[in-house]
Amino acid sequence: MNCIIVDDDEQIRLLVETLVKETDFLRLVKNCSTAIEASNVLLKEKVDLIFLDVMMPGMSGLEFLKTLEGNKPQVIMITANKEFAAEAFDFDVRDFIVKPITHPRFLKAVSKAKKIYDASQAPVHKSTTTSDAIFVKFNSSLVKISAQDIFLIEALVDYIAIHTYNQKYILHSTMKEIKNKLPDTDFIRVHNSYIVRVDKITSIEGSNLIVNQKVIPISRSKQKDLMNRLKLL
Amino acid sequence: MEVCNLSYLKSVSPNNPKFMTEMIQIFLKNVPVAIESMKASVPSQDWEMLQHHAHKLRSHIDCVGISKQYADMAKQIEENSKQKKNMVEINQMVMQLDAVFEKAYNELKSELDKF
Numbered sequence: 001m002n003c004i005i006v007d008d009d010e011q012i013r014l015l016v017e018t019l020v021k022e023t024d025f026l027r028l029v030k031n032c033s034t035a036i037e038a039s040n041v042l043l044k045e046k047v048d049l050i051f052l053d054v055m056m057p058g059m060s061g062l063e064f065l066k067t068l069e070g071n072k073p074q075v076i077m078i079t080a081n082k083e084f085a086a087e088a089f090d091f092d093v094r095d096f097i098v099k100p101i102t103h104p105r106f107l108k109a110v111s112k113a114k115k116i117y118d119a120s121q122a123p124v125h126k127s128t129t130t131s132d133a134i135f136v137k138f139n140s141s142l143v144k145i146s147a148q149d150i151f152l153i154e155a156l157v158d159y160i161a162i163h164t165y166n167q168k169y170i171l172h173s174t175m176k177e178i179k180n181k182l183p184d185t186d187f188i189r190v191h192n193s194y195i196v197r198v199d200k201i202t203s204i205e206g207s208n209l210i211v212n213q214k215v216i217p218i219s220r221s222k223q224k225d226l227m228n229r230l231k232l233l
Numbered sequence: 234m235e236v237c238n239l240s241y242l243k244s245v246s247p248n249n250p251k252f253m254t255e256m257i258q259i260f261l262k263n264v265p266v267a268i269e270s271m272k273a274s275v276p277s278q279d280w281e282m283l284q285h286h287a288h289k290l291r292s293h294i295d296c297v298g299i300s301k302q303y304a305d306m307a308k309q310i311e312e313n314s315k316q317k318k319n320m321v322e323i324n325q326m327v328m329q330l331d332a333v334f335e336k337a338y339n340e341l342k343s344e345l346d347k348f
Binding site: 009010011012014015018019022055057080099100101102103 | 252259289
């Protein structure tokens with residue numbers, strides 16, 4: 001996590017800097033003596049966490065908090081006066097350390113921030129690029145379907161049915177043609193009449209598999225291929 | 234050492250003489266200036282200056298482990314100056330802080346020579 005320190009007090013800056021350097025997951029971007037200096041750093045650098053003093057001449061810590069907007073870094077406030085805590089929590093600060101800062105108390109505060117940082121870094125949903133989406137002619141318009149939304153494709157003589165969780169698209173095409181347009185790694189043809197998205201399969205029972213509560217037969221010739229694609233324990 | 238105790242700084246970063254010396258140097262550099270400024274602020278009734286320095290001294294007191302009664306004293310100066318009252322008491326407390334900081338200064342200076 002990238003962090004900055006904002007404190008007009010030289011010894012607190014050195015103290016916090018020393019604690020930051022002893023914490024593996026923290027990287028100090030800048031040690032700032034004024035809120036203005038910190039604002040300038042925020043314009044240029046990616047900052048995930050701010051250690052902020054409350055009482056500073058010029059712009060105070062609380063005034064500085066009011067200037068933060070948009071994608072706000074997390075804030076840990078550091079102060080000698082407990083009475084600022086209530087106001088600080090109105091700004092959704094992660095923690096509030098009353099001086100003197102001890103090592104255990106510091107670790108407790110940064111661990112809290114790290115937990116929230118990690119949660120925000122977790123991949124939420126792979127963004128859909130054009131390469132893993134297909135366009136189909138449907139009701140006289142071209143509709144984009146993300147490959148991630150497709151769990152099953154079913155052959156219907158001269159047509160195919162693309163099943164997504166929201167809708168079923170029936171169009172004039174062949175299994176071979178649609179298979180070529182979808183990422184090979186994600187889809188498998190388990191039967192002459194069925195293509196399934198591997199990661200949507202919920203279970204396999206004998207020669208059938210279940211995908212979105214639908215029972216789909218698996219051809220004998222495709223069984224080995226399918227098993228190879230699953231992470232078996 | 235009589236008035237100072239460096240166990241707090243040691244607990245923040247054990248076996249880190251560089252940190253220790255830098256912290257002591259900051260104390261030696263800033264505290265005499267702050268105390269002199271506070272002494273001058275009493276006759277001129279500069280409440281803001283008193284409040285500012287008293288606040289800063291609290292961190293210094295914590296860092297070098299000076300007895301908590303002096304941190305409380307600095308806090309009282311800070312609060313009284315904020316409310317612009319009790320200059321007589323403030324003056325007495327500034328004098329007491331001056332005395333303890335002088336001792337602390339000498340202790341830390343000789344401590345620094347050991348590094």
